[in-house]
Amino acid sequence: MPYGESDILPRATKGRIIPVAPIDRLIREGAKANRVSDKGAERLATILEEIGKTLAERAYQLTRHAGRKTITDEDIELAYKQWKPF
Numbered sequence: 001m002p003y004g005e006s007d008i009l010p011r012a013t014k015g016r017i018i019p020v021a022p023i024d025r026l027i028r029e030g031a032k033a034n035r036v037s038d039k040g041a042e043r044l045a046t047i048l049e050e051i052g053k054t055l056a057e058r059a060y061q062l063t064r065h066a067g068r069k070t071i072t073d074e075d076i077e078l079a080y081k082q083w084k085p086f
Contacts, residue, residue: 018045018052055079 058079
């Protein structure tokens with residue numbers, strides 16, 4: 001980590017890629033919840049990262065199958081449609 005970068009990163013990230021603050025806001029706005037526990041927001045951040053990694057892996061497979069090297073928005077969309085549990 002470059003010098004001083006640790007001062008810039010929010011403490012709530014705890015090794016995650018997605019910070020907790022936007023997830024907290026997402027829960028509050030999406031569920032109209034007034035209160036969200038730190039652990040609840042942290043858990044959703046972790047779950048969303050896991051889902052994101054899964055979709056990225058599938059999108060990469062689709063990209064390679066198409067003979068390309070660059071993942072496109074269409075690859076992400078198709079990976080999401082194939083994964084979508086609902």
